[in-house]
Amino acid sequence: MSLRTFILGIAATFGIAWLAVVVVPFFKMRDLAPATFDEAADGQTGVFIAKRAGRVAGGAEVYAENGCYLCHTQVVRPTYAGNDLFRPDWGGNAADETRGDTRRETTPYDYEGEAFAQVGVMRLGPDLSNLAVRVPTYVAEGQTPEDWLYKHLYNPRSIPALWDSTCPSHPFLFSKRTSYGPPSDGALDVETRDGYEVVPGPDAKALVSYLLSLKKDQAVPASLNFAPKKTEGEN
Amino acid sequence: MSSALYNTTDEDVLLRAGIDRSLRHPVMFFLTSGAAWLAVSILLGVIASAKVHWPSLLAGCPFLTYGRVFPAHMNALIYGWGMQAAFAVILWLTARLTRKECTAVGTILTAGHIWNLGVTLGVVGILSGHGTGMPWMEFPVFAWPVLIFSYAAIMVWPFIQFRVRPEGHVYISQWYLLAAVIWFPWVYITANVFLHCLQGSPLMAAGVNAWFRSAMIFLFFTPVALGTAYYLAPKVTGRPVFSYTLAKLGFWTLAVIAPWAGMQKLTGAPIPYFLPYVGGAATAMLFVPAAAAGVNTLRTILSNKETLSSSPALRFTTAGMGSLILLGAAAVFLNLPGSTLPRTQFSLSGYGFDILALYGFFTLTMFGATYFIVPRVTRREWLSRRLIKTHFLFSVYGTIFVALVAIFGGLLQGGSQEDFTKPWATGAAKDAYPYALTITVSWALILFSNIFFFIHLTFMWLRLGRRSSHPTLLVFSHGGSPHGEEGDIDNVGPASAH
Numbered sequence: 001m002s003l004r005t006f007i008l009g010i011a012a013t014f015g016i017a018w019l020a021v022v023v024v025p026f027f028k029m030r031d032l033a034p035a036t037f038d039e040a041a042d043g044q045t046g047v048f049i050a051k052r053a054g055r056v057a058g059g060a061e062v063y064a065e066n067g068c069y070l071c072h073t074q075v076v077r078p079t080y081a082g083n084d085l086f087r088p089d090w091g092g093n094a095a096d097e098t099r100g101d102t103r104r105e106t107t108p109y110d111y112e113g114e115a116f117a118q119v120g121v122m123r124l125g126p127d128l129s130n131l132a133v134r135v136p137t138y139v140a141e142g143q144t145p146e147d148w149l150y151k152h153l154y155n156p157r158s159i160p161a162l163w164d165s166t167c168p169s170h171p172f173l174f175s176k177r178t179s180y181g182p183p184s185d186g187a188l189d190v191e192t193r194d195g196y197e198v199v200p201g202p203d204a205k206a207l208v209s210y211l212l213s214l215k216k217d218q219a220v221p222a223s224l225n226f227a228p229k230k231t232e233g234e235n
Numbered sequence: 236m237s238s239a240l241y242n243t244t245d246e247d248v249l250l251r252a253g254i255d256r257s258l259r260h261p262v263m264f265f266l267t268s269g270a271a272w273l274a275v276s277i278l279l280g281v282i283a284s285a286k287v288h289w290p291s292l293l294a295g296c297p298f299l300t301y302g303r304v305f306p307a308h309m310n311a312l313i314y315g316w317g318m319q320a321a322f323a324v325i326l327w328l329t330a331r332l333t334r335k336e337c338t339a340v341g342t343i344l345t346a347g348h349i350w351n352l353g354v355t356l357g358v359v360g361i362l363s364g365h366g367t368g369m370p371w372m373e374f375p376v377f378a379w380p381v382l383i384f385s386y387a388a389i390m391v392w393p394f395i396q397f398r399v400r401p402e403g404h405v406y407i408s409q410w411y412l413l414a415a416v417i418w419f420p421w422v423y424i425t426a427n428v429f430l431h432c433l434q435g436s437p438l439m440a441a442g443v444n445a446w447f448r449s450a451m452i453f454l455f456f457t458p459v460a461l462g463t464a465y466y467l468a469p470k471v472t473g474r475p476v477f478s479y480t481l482a483k484l485g486f487w488t489l490a491v492i493a494p495w496a497g498m499q500k501l502t503g504a505p506i507p508y509f510l511p512y513v514g515g516a517a518t519a520m521l522f523v524p525a526a527a528a529g530v531n532t533l534r535t536i537l538s539n540k541e542t543l544s545s546s547p548a549l550r551f552t553t554a555g556m557g558s559l560i561l562l563g564a565a566a567v568f569l570n571l572p573g574s575t576l577p578r579t580q581f582s583l584s585g586y587g588f589d590i591l592a593l594y595g596f597f598t599l600t601m602f603g604a605t606y607f608i609v610p611r612v613t614r615r616e617w618l619s620r621r622l623i624k625t626h627f628l629f630s631v632y633g634t635i636f637v638a639l640v641a642i643f644g645g646l647l648q649g650g651s652q653e654d655f656t657k658p659w660a661t662g663a664a665k666d667a668y669p670y671a672l673t674i675t676v677s678w679a680l681i682l683f684s685n686i687f688f689f690i691h692l693t694f695m696w697l698r699l700g701r702r703s704s705h706p707t708l709l710v711f712s713h714g715g716s717p718h719g720e721e722g723d724i725d726n727v728g729p730a731s732a733h
Contacts, residue, residue, distance in 0.1 A: 006413070009490070010417060014421065014494045016494075017495045018421070018494060021446060021497075022429070025442065025506065026429055026433075026436070028507070029435065029438060029439040029506065030434070063368065065303075065364045065366050066302040066303065067300070067301060067302020067306055067366070067368070068302060069368055071301075073581055077503025077504070077577075078503055080503075081503030081511075081577060083655045086655040087659070105503070105505075106503075108438055116368060116369055116440045116444075117438045118368065118441075121370055121581070126659045126660075156290075157290070157291075168286065169294045172300075
């Protein structure tokens with residue numbers, strides 16, 4: 001075998017796969033056709049536009065820099081690939097007051113505004129696709145979802161229900177400052193030395209805003225919603 | 236070392252000695268700085284693993300938060316140790332197999348320093364909170380052009396040497412190494428250009444990243460380790476390769492199958508449906524080249540059992556090839572859609588598989604090569620048999636624990652993840668605990684032996700090794716030296732020839 005034959009050989013074996021699984025799918029997915037609503041199935045017409053509010057780009061950066069993707073995923077797999085949809089609060093809200101069961105699997109439009117989909121590599125913690133749907137159910141009287149998330153980021157074990165959580169604390173996203181008189185707006189309800197208070201820094205604010213954008217509660221066209229019957233999973 | 240090869244001429248001996256001398260500093264530079272990165276990586280691995288079961292450990296230090304330490308651990312292992320060990324081995328093997336002295340030592344050493352600078356800045360970048368959040372590509376964006384340019388400046392020389400080699404048969408090791416030299420830049424540039432330079436779908440970006448991780452294992456680390464094993468096994472035992480046809484078959488099946496693998500990590504994510512299936516099927520089919528190469532090299536080694544028990548190079552290579560067969564079996568076993576894949580996709584099994592590939596297979600084979608190459612390029616023998624034995628035992632048992640505990644623990648952990656009748660917080664979230672604890676202890680043992688490996692290597696580079704004309708063999712003897720009489724090896728003699 002000459003060098004020329006060899007290089008042609010590995011260029012062909014590698015090149016075909018490279019085109020088929022990397023290059024062509026990449027450019028095809030870049031120009032994804034817009035999904036449209038169907039009158040018969042959805043009761044409305046027009047183009048589906050994914051909506052997402054919050055500091056998505058900045059928050060995603062903080063999420064990436066601090067390695068949240070190492071323990072948390074952001075994908076609700078269809079039932080052929082896993083049991084994510086059967087959990088009552090992962091795929092959406094199992095009992096939404098107005099719309100009933102809103103659970104559905106992840107669609108390609110769910111990562112709107114992000115450069116890299118943080119599908120994730122491991123689940124040491126729960127999936128975060130619908131975090132912003134669940135957090136309001138955890139908060140105590142007089143607390144906002146933001147308060148709960150700040151407290152969780154500062155020290156997950158400061159929340160009584162999560163006393164044995166193994167999620168890392170991120171005190172460096174917050175700043176500790178001298179407190180004058182009553183606690184200032186946004187100060188965390190955590191134990192500190194007398195005369196001090198903890199307030200979220202810019203990174204914590206961006207991250208919490210991003211986390212609260214993680215909810216897949218927008219109605220999608222039936223063509224994107226393959227949610228199966230979920231009765232067997234209700235619990 | 237092998238009596239079969241004593242019919243070499245003085246010219247051969249002088250040529251080999253010349254090649255070894257020309258490569259002394261590049262080879263020792265890459266191996267020693269690689270070993271230092273390996274120790275750093277494992278230290279970071281111990282900290283990361285400890286934090287999984289002990290979250291308050293070093294919690295106040297932003298540099299050492301889990302989300303930064305873990306990527307630093309993996310990237311230091313891959314770019315700090317793995318790539319540099321590969322550079323050393325590719326340079327030396329290509330020079331020996333093409334029978335040409337290396338003439339670009341200055342360029343290679345300069346580029347090697349730039350590579351280390353890139354890795355250092357990259358790791359510091361991750362730890363200071365500037366990681367990109369793309370697994371195995373967490374180095375801040377500035378790092379990849381630095382790495383690819385220094386790669387080109389280092390790896391163009393083996394390629395040129397191959398081009399100007401004397402006419403004659405090309406041995407299988409050279410094809411493996413040459414393929415690795417070509418595949419790495421293709422894979423690395425593709426991944427970085429698609430993820431950092433082109434606007435695209437965020438999902439396909441994640442898909443390309445998953446493909447990149449698989450390609451790094453199977454299209455770079457695998458061919459380098461196999462090229463090495465196909466050199467060491469017949470060389471040290473003095474017997475021919477068990478089946479040369481099987482060797483070629485193994486190479487071409489790897490070349491055909493491996494580029495398709497990887498995207499099964501995104502099963503269930505909304506990317507084109509065929510991609511995860513093709514990825515899963517290709518990964519499972521990688522059992523074929525893994526088994527072909529593993530069986531072929533092991534049969535070659537086992538044809539001379541005495542040498543196996545006494546040669547450190549062969550012991551490590553055998554352990555590496557054993558891991559390769561396990562890796563091939565794991566590739567089938569962990570990627571079955573519908574049964575094991577949902578359990579392994581997001582559990583510790585993935586980490587176990589990566590460590591089995593990067594450490595159990597690649598690194599152990601590189602240790603084998605190190606124990607063979609270093610005495611030749613430094614013209615000194617290893618200082619301590621006990622250090623080598625300890626290194627072998629700790630590495631092999633440590634790897635078995637890390638990889639197998641993570642793979643099987645991950646399957647159980649994945650089982651609880653899939654059990655949707657139990658709430659997450661009391662079920663799946665608790666399940667990684669015992670495995671994480673075991674992994675921490677095993678990494679700590681591996682770390683212990685690798686610190687001594689680094690020190691041993693440094694002494695060898697300083698030419699403080701034994702001046703002996705006999706190889707360091709792991710044989711037991713009462714009193715006296717198992718190597719025979721100590722002698723001066725600065726004269727060219729048969730023992731320095733091979």
